[in-house]
Structure formats: structure tokens, C-alpha cells
Amino acid sequence: MLSYLARRLIFAVFLVFAVSSASLVLVRLAPGDYATESLGIAAHADTAAQTRRRFGLDRPFAEQYRDWIVRAVHLDFGRSMAYDRPVSDLIPERAANTAVLAFTALAMATLIGLPLGIITGSRRSGLLPDLIRIVSVTLLSMPPLLTSLFLVFLAARTGWLPIGGMGGSPDAAGGRFLDVVRHLVIPAAALAMPLAAMFERMQSQAMSETIGQPFVMAALARGVPRSRVVWRGALKAALRPVTSIYGLVIGTLLSGSFAVEMITSWPGLGRLMLDALRARDVYLVAGCAAAGSVFLAAGTLVSDAALALVDPRAAE
Amino acid sequence: MLLAAGVAIGAAVMIGVRRMPPAPAATPATLAGRGGDLVVSMRTEPASFNRLTRRDASTELVSILTQAKLVRVNRASQAVEPWLATSWTRSADGLHYTLALRPDVAFSDGQPFTADDVVFSFAAAYDDRTSSVLADSLQANGRKLTVAALDAHTVVVTFPEPFGPGVRILDNLPIFPRHKLQAALAAGTLARAWDLKTPPAEIAGLGPFVLSEYLPGQRLVFVRNPKYFLRDDRGTPLPYLDRITVEIIPDQNAEMLALEAGQTDMTTDAMRPEDYAPLHRAADAGRVRLLDLGVSYDADSLWFNLKPGAFAQDPRASWIQRDELRRAISMAVDRKRFADTVFLGAGVPVFGPETPANREWFSADVPQTPYDPAGARALVASIAGGQSPRFTLLTQKGRTSLERGSAIIRDELQKIGVVVDVVPLDGNALIQRFVSGAGYDAIYFRAAATDTDPALTPDFWFSFGSAHMWNIAEKTPATQWEREIDTLMAKQIASSDLQERKRLFVEVQRIFAEHQPAVYFAAPRVFVASSSRVVNNAPALIRPQLLWAPDRVAVAGAARPTH
Numbered sequence: 001m002l003s004y005l006a007r008r009l010i011f012a013v014f015l016v017f018a019v020s021s022a023s024l025v026l027v028r029l030a031p032g033d034y035a036t037e038s039l040g041i042a043a044h045a046d047t048a049a050q051t052r053r054r055f056g057l058d059r060p061f062a063e064q065y066r067d068w069i070v071r072a073v074h075l076d077f078g079r080s081m082a083y084d085r086p087v088s089d090l091i092p093e094r095a096a097n098t099a100v101l102a103f104t105a106l107a108m109a110t111l112i113g114l115p116l117g118i119i120t121g122s123r124r125s126g127l128l129p130d131l132i133r134i135v136s137v138t139l140l141s142m143p144p145l146l147t148s149l150f151l152v153f154l155a156a157r158t159g160w161l162p163i164g165g166m167g168g169s170p171d172a173a174g175g176r177f178l179d180v181v182r183h184l185v186i187p188a189a190a191l192a193m194p195l196a197a198m199f200e201r202m203q204s205q206a207m208s209e210t211i212g213q214p215f216v217m218a219a220l221a222r223g224v225p226r227s228r229v230v231w232r233g234a235l236k237a238a239l240r241p242v243t244s245i246y247g248l249v250i251g252t253l254l255s256g257s258f259a260v261e262m263i264t265s266w267p268g269l270g271r272l273m274l275d276a277l278r279a280r281d282v283y284l285v286a287g288c289a290a291a292g293s294v295f296l297a298a299g300t301l302v303s304d305a306a307l308a309l310v311d312p313r314a315a316e
Numbered sequence: 317m318l319l320a321a322g323v324a325i326g327a328a329v330m331i332g333v334r335r336m337p338p339a340p341a342a343t344p345a346t347l348a349g350r351g352g353d354l355v356v357s358m359r360t361e362p363a364s365f366n367r368l369t370r371r372d373a374s375t376e377l378v379s380i381l382t383q384a385k386l387v388r389v390n391r392a393s394q395a396v397e398p399w400l401a402t403s404w405t406r407s408a409d410g411l412h413y414t415l416a417l418r419p420d421v422a423f424s425d426g427q428p429f430t431a432d433d434v435v436f437s438f439a440a441a442y443d444d445r446t447s448s449v450l451a452d453s454l455q456a457n458g459r460k461l462t463v464a465a466l467d468a469h470t471v472v473v474t475f476p477e478p479f480g481p482g483v484r485i486l487d488n489l490p491i492f493p494r495h496k497l498q499a500a501l502a503a504g505t506l507a508r509a510w511d512l513k514t515p516p517a518e519i520a521g522l523g524p525f526v527l528s529e530y531l532p533g534q535r536l537v538f539v540r541n542p543k544y545f546l547r548d549d550r551g552t553p554l555p556y557l558d559r560i561t562v563e564i565i566p567d568q569n570a571e572m573l574a575l576e577a578g579q580t581d582m583t584t585d586a587m588r589p590e591d592y593a594p595l596h597r598a599a600d601a602g603r604v605r606l607l608d609l610g611v612s613y614d615a616d617s618l619w620f621n622l623k624p625g626a627f628a629q630d631p632r633a634s635w636i637q638r639d640e641l642r643r644a645i646s647m648a649v650d651r652k653r654f655a656d657t658v659f660l661g662a663g664v665p666v667f668g669p670e671t672p673a674n675r676e677w678f679s680a681d682v683p684q685t686p687y688d689p690a691g692a693r694a695l696v697a698s699i700a701g702g703q704s705p706r707f708t709l710l711t712q713k714g715r716t717s718l719e720r721g722s723a724i725i726r727d728e729l730q731k732i733g734v735v736v737d738v739v740p741l742d743g744n745a746l747i748q749r750f751v752s753g754a755g756y757d758a759i760y761f762r763a764a765a766t767d768t769d770p771a772l773t774p775d776f777w778f779s780f781g782s783a784h785m786w787n788i789a790e791k792t793p794a795t796q797w798e799r800e801i802d803t804l805m806a807k808q809i810a811s812s813d814l815q816e817r818k819r820l821f822v823e824v825q826r827i828f829a830e831h832q833p834a835v836y837f838a839a840p841r842v843f844v845a846s847s848s849r850v851v852n853n854a855p856a857l858i859r860p861q862l863l864w865a866p867d868r869v870a871v872a873g874a875a876r877p878t879h
Binding site for chain 1: 360361363364369370371372444447449451452507508511512513531532533534535563564565566567570573574576577578579741742743744745747748749751775782789
């Protein structure tokens, strides 16, 4: 088990290194650089050269990359050119916002998707299960980008909720915390809806299979109430498939909520990375990519560990 | 983002090429009272609080709100107005300007403002270690000004040679607090001063507002600077507003939705043509006020790579850099239809770099190319030497007007026998091609003017300029007509007689129209929108259209003046 986890950990480190290096190389090799982006079309050649010198962009790329690797080993990811601040200062504050969004979405998806999956999995037919299945399939086919556009449009038309930003104004009705909660609804729902649909489908299938197991049939034959069999006995056995992908979902959410952050103006890692890409801020792009891959690797690691615990054959 | 763009294009198709109805040119002034909050949206957050090192629109907005200058160019009237300087005189030789500074002015932290702060600000802008983005804009004909303090409230600005625009150039420099930044300048670390980690209380300014809170990626909050020195005509202390909150909304569609839904009061940028239809509904409901500011100062243009030798090994060398080709392109495009299609009914035909918006420097006497596709076809045939002319036109990806415009140019030129391959590129890649002067045939782009006075945009007109699009930074003029323009512009800049300057500039425009190194087709009308509670601003064509004088902006319903 330990050697299995060690192997997965080595893979995670390699993933972070490969993703951040690739993003740095690709952004650096793309036409243009931070100087052309920040100074614009009419910049004097001297001013552009001065800017390149100041940020070390005039040095050979191999030299820049070598220095970056050496510093990255010491967890120093360089200095953002656009913000003129260490990348390691910028990432945590945005990553925390992304984490708030991702975990809220996960909680919403879990609280909605799992119970609905139990309902549809334990009943073969009926208006409610059929309706839930239709909605789930529809939501599964909609990417978060579309759901966020739809929700933002709905909020703008109705005025029920703020359509963008993170809130947190001390002057807002209900105070800073409630203001953040109100601003969270749309981006979290945009991420949670397709995820809840996925949980519902997985849980439904698992529950349906579990309901047919002999131990469930025996309990029902003994006269144990159906609701008790489903919500206590069968649920525990049917949770395994969802549990095994939970870690991966966390990683995906943390590293993949970029589109929703842009549409809903959520100040997370995705927006920071897009700004960095636009500015050709190579070190910040690499830092954001590294943070995203750390989330993904951590999620995969947790998922692998959970799977190994549930099914020891996976660790072999 | 792609879908967002799709939504925008859909809206554009819906409104078609309908001519937009006229809208009020300014918001009401009669309701201005003191107090109230304003919520403004901006698409990017500032890169720094240090205007010396950053030229992005967001950093500039922070500077506009928190800092003051010696003079201010009224963006609506284009007149130079006193600000920190109350008056100025010019020496007989036109080289020295003596400026009287406003007494009893203090920075937001209470420290008095003196002539030393002016001298310091120039030193900071010209410091090589700071590599300030302001340095280029504070030069007269490529040379620095010198500044000296005569006493605590008088400074003398000396130009290296007579300079027609005079003190107008001082609008480019905010005055920085010497007591806060002198140590950083001395240590050579001024470029890193006032970064985004700096506590707002550390940032002192002379502007109408002070930064009170910055939440990265979310918002900046500015509150009234109690030390601000200006009063309105009725004696009411400015600014009118208590607070301005700048919300960062990166997506332009979301920005428009927020305005439409009443969650923000204004944007810091002009509307796109495709935003007009949805906002018109909000305007009809009385929530939003649409303002038609008139024709833009900037127009899209097409230019070829005219660098000598750029096509030396190319079989197209015999025709691709010829004046006749550009004239044929100019004749082949129906500008009226072009303006209607590209700007969805909100554009006007233009024939040169100065649009009718620039009332001071635009001249109707400059020749205009007629629409003549038959003539254009004949002209192309006369230079092509049996070849089928074909070139690649680069444009910026994601800017809908440029993408639409390049498609029309392609279609129109096909009719006269010229094949155009349109290649949309990312903005940075496009600039890289242009700056290198290699690897491109032609570019279709819009560069924003930084000033309406041609003397303050010398990089465009002079052959050695960095914005001399078709052949940047020439060591010596590549053509006789560029040499003539250089000579005329040098005279124009040096003259202190406005009429003479205008006459010379008409000559410059005539030569430009004859050779058309860049072909202009249309300029958009500029529309901005604000919530109907915003009053007393004088919208201008240059960004930020509604906030260039934030001390005067007010909201309806605020307390009436108490004088």
C-alpha cells in the first residue's frame, strides 16, 4: 500500500513539473512578449529594450528556464512581470478563492446529486424518478460554461442575485459573510449542476445494482421497511463508486473552474491565469499552471488512496 | 469566452445596420449635489499603483482618481485648463514657461505640496533606472524638458526648442509626493514602489480621491480626499461624490449585463455596437442613459510593409509597395457601406488619420478618394505586370470590428482582381510582426490616438517615429514625401502661431492623402452608457470617457450644496 502511494506521489510531482514547464515553454515561445504587450504598438525601441532587460527577457531562453527550475525547486516561482510581485504571493490569495468556490460547488452537488440518485436508483419507474433522470441527462450534456451564462442571464433579468464578483462588502445588507454567500450562488450552482447530475447518475446505477443484491432482498423479505433498507443498508454499499472518484472530482473542480470564474467574475486562479496569459507573464502562467496541476495531482492522489482502501486490489 | 463572443455577434446580427438614434451629448448638470456613491466597472485590474511604470488603462484610472497634474486638458473641449498651476507665462524665445503653483495645497496625507514635488516628478519620469512609461510622452521633438524651482510655488519648465503645444504636454505627468518616493528614487527602486501590495494608506496624492481598499481581482474603493483643493463655481468643495467603487468585471458581456441590471453605474470603456440593442431596452425603461459622443478620433487603417527591401526576394516586389496599389485599394472600397456594415450603422467614412472628431486639426480641404471600382481595377492591372496580385492581411483576433472590416476588404478587393488572405492573429503576435518590420505583407488595425494635437503624436508622423506604422523608426526618410512631411512637422511643432501650425498640418495631410501610406476607411461613433442617476459629467471621446474629471461627477439624489 505504501509503495503504491509513493509511486502515485512521484507521478504527482512529475505531473506538476511537466505541466508548469510546458506552460512556461509554450508561453515563452509564442510570438510577442510582456514588453510588446505592456508597451503597445507605438513603444520606442529603447523603452522596449529597457523593459526586456529589467525583466530578464533579453537573456537566452535556456538560461531563463534553467534559473526558473533552480528557483522552483526552492518553491520560488519567480516574479510576476504584470503585477511586479512574487508569483508565490499572488497564487495563494487566488487559490483560496477558487477553493471556496470549488468546495461550495462540491457540497451542493453532493447534497443534491446523491439523494436524487438514491431515489432514482431505488425506484424503477414513476413520475419523480423519470423527471430527475431527464433533468440529469440534460444537465450532464451542458458544460459549466453554458450553465454559468444561463444563470448570469437569469440573474440579470430577475435581479434576484448579483451577477458577478465575490462580494464581501461590509456595507452590504446582512454583512460581509452574507454578501459573499449571495455572490457564491451563481458560480457555485454553475459548477454544481452538471456535477450533481453526474453524481445522481452514478449513485442511481450503484443503488439499482445494490437493491438487487441478496442481502437487500433478504432484509425486505424479513419485513424491514423499504425506506430503512434503502437509506441505511443499501446506501452504505452503493456509496463506493462515488467515493472512489470524489478526490478526482475535487482536483478537477479546483483546477478546472476557469470558464465559470471568467463568466461570473469570480476572482480565482482561472482569472489570474487568463490575465497572465494575455500579458505574456511567463512566470505567473507557469505558477498558475503549477497550482492547477497540484490540485489535480492531490485530487488524483486522494482518489487513488481512497480506491486502494476500498479495493486493495487497486494497489497491486 | 467563445460563447460570450457568440452572444455578442448574435446581438449584432439582431440590430443589423440600423442607424442609431441620436442621444444626449452630456448628462444633466443641474442636479449636482455633494455626497453619494458611484459604482464603476473595469475589465482588468491595475498592474500597479505606480503610474510611472504602467500605462494600462486601469493603472491610469487609479492615477486619474488619486493624482493631479499641473494642467489638465479638458477632454470634452480639448482646452488646456489650470489645475495645480494657476497660471503660466512664456518667455519671448518660446523656450521657458514660468508656472505659478496653487498655494495652500496639501497631499492627502497632509504634507504640503511645493515646487520641489514638481521637480521630483520630472526627475522620476526621466530616471533611467525607473524606465518610466511616461518618459516618451514628456519629450519635445525627442528631447527632455528641464525643470527648476524658482521658489516654493513657482517652477520654470524649459523646452529644448520652441514647442507649439506648450504646457499641454504637462497633462502627461501626475505630480508625485517627493516625501514618499524620494528615497526609492535615490536607491534606484522607484520602479517597484507602490506595487499592489502597498497599503492604501501609504499612497498619497493630490487628486480628488484616495484609495481606501483594494481586494485583488474584485474591487478598488476610493473615498473623497478631504484635502482636495478645488471648489466648484458655487464654492462647494469638490469632489461631489463620497465614494467610487471600481468593480473588476473581466468579461465585457457581463459588464454590460451588470450595467443593464443596475448593479453598476457606468463602465470605463465605450460600448461595442453590439451592446446597443440590449442597453436600449434599459434606456427605454429609464434605468440607463445612452450617450452618443460622436465620431471617434481613431479609425481602422490598412497599411503595407513599406520597409525598403522587405520584398527583395519576392516576385511581388514590383507592385506590392507601389503607391498605385494603395490608391486602388482606397478606390475599391465603398466607405459608406463599409462604415454601415463594420460598425453596424454607427460609423462614418474617413479618408485619413484625422477624423472629423478632431475639430481643431481635421481639414475638409484634404483630398478624398472617390469610390471607383472600375478605376481601381485598371490601376491594379497597370502595375501587376501580368501577375495575379495576392497578399496576406493580418488583423487582430477577437476585435469584431477589425474582423468584419478585414472580411469586407477581402471581398471588395476580390472584385478588382486582388486576392487577400485574411489572417487574424493574437494582439501580441500582431504587434511583434509589426515591430520587427518583417514577416508581414499588410496589417489592418486600429491604434488609439493619445492626443488630438499632432505635435504630441510625433511618432506617427515623423519617419523616425516608433508609430510610423508602414516603416517604423527609419534612420533617414526612405522616400522624398516622408522627408517633406518630416520638414513640415518640424516647422509645425516649433511654431507658436496656431494658424500657421494648422496651415502646415493641412499640407502634411495633403501629402499623406496623395501617397496613402495607410489607407483609412471608417471611424466608429462612440457610445457610452451610464445609469440614469449619474449627473454632471462631460463625456469625452478619449478613455475614460465618463471619468476623466471625476471631481465633477455626481449622482442624483445626493445632498444639495450647503454653501
